[in-house]
Amino acid sequence: MAGHSKWANIKHRKGRQDAKRGKLFAKLIRAIEAAARSGGSDLSANPTLATAVQKAKDNSVPKDNIDRAVARGAGELDGVAYEEIWYEGYATGGVAVYVHVLTDNRNRSSSDVRSAFSKNGGNLGEPGSVGYLFQQKGLIIAGGDEDTIMMAALEGGAEDISASGDGYEIVTEAGDLIGVRAALEDAEITVDQAEVTQLPTMSVDLDAPGAAKVLRLIDALEDLDDVQDVYANFELSEDVLAELE
Numbered sequence: 001m002a003g004h005s006k007w008a009n010i011k012h013r014k015g016r017q018d019a020k021r022g023k024l025f026a027k028l029i030r031a032i033e034a035a036a037r038s039g040g041s042d043l044s045a046n047p048t049l050a051t052a053v054q055k056a057k058d059n060s061v062p063k064d065n066i067d068r069a070v071a072r073g074a075g076e077l078d079g080v081a082y083e084e085i086w087y088e089g090y091a092t093g094g095v096a097v098y099v100h101v102l103t104d105n106r107n108r109s110s111s112d113v114r115s116a117f118s119k120n121g122g123n124l125g126e127p128g129s130v131g132y133l134f135q136q137k138g139l140i141i142a143g144g145d146e147d148t149i150m151m152a153a154l155e156g157g158a159e160d161i162s163a164s165g166d167g168y169e170i171v172t173e174a175g176d177l178i179g180v181r182a183a184l185e186d187a188e189i190t191v192d193q194a195e196v197t198q199l200p201t202m203s204v205d206l207d208a209p210g211a212a213k214v215l216r217l218i219d220a221l222e223d224l225d226d227v228q229d230v231y232a233n234f235e236l237s238e239d240v241l242a243e244l245e
Contacts, residue, residue: 028056029069034082036073080104087113089124092213095234096130103226120217134198138177140170141193156183200233208243
């Protein structure tokens with residue numbers, strides 16, 4: 001997802017994800033537990049946890065749920081130890097698909113992910129087959145005055161800022177996401193979305209039929225309980241987005 005239509009792509013995907021809100025809550029909680037288990041419960045010393053907690057807050061996860069997830073991950077309450085796994089493969093049209101999983105059962109996850117690929121026109125690849133096509137970055141979508149956004153974002157340490165549809169897309173190093181977001185909010189800029197993500201280094205243009213097939217695969221993967229996020233390097237033009245609505 002790159003170029004002038006990134007904002008539209010993100011909004012389209014966000015709408016699809018919002019329809020699965022109950023499942024989204026569970027995934028956000030799992031991410032908090034995993035981050036707390038690997039790096040401790042102190043948000044100031046664990047940026048991965050701080051980002052996971054902020055993302056949960058952005059999606060209206062209740063504070064009590066967040067606090068209990070942190071406690072479980074830190075071993076203060078009984079909880080499950082999750083293993084992080086990345087699956088790599090291809091969808092229709094040569095689109096690279098990068099799947100982030102947190103699981104307590106590797107065999108179940110592997111079987112479920114493989115089945116989703118095979119039933120939806122994709123192919124699960126070997127480790128390393130598509131991961132090199134993505135870079136871990138912080139991504140912020142914000143709306144407001146261009147000069148204020150640019151000044152605040154650059155002072156906060158942003159790497160890149162670009163106009164994208166109705167807003168601005170701000171790319172940061174993953175570790176700088178929290179600081180850049182804070183700088184924007186201090187400047188009274190509205191932050192619509194902020195997360196550590198995997199940005200593609202190259203993109204594949206899709207027409208409407210091809211996009212529908214790829215999105216079916218992504219939906220099937222996102223519907224799996226163990227799957228946290230699915231990243232893919234496709235781009236949808238405004239015309240294609242309109243056909244898909």
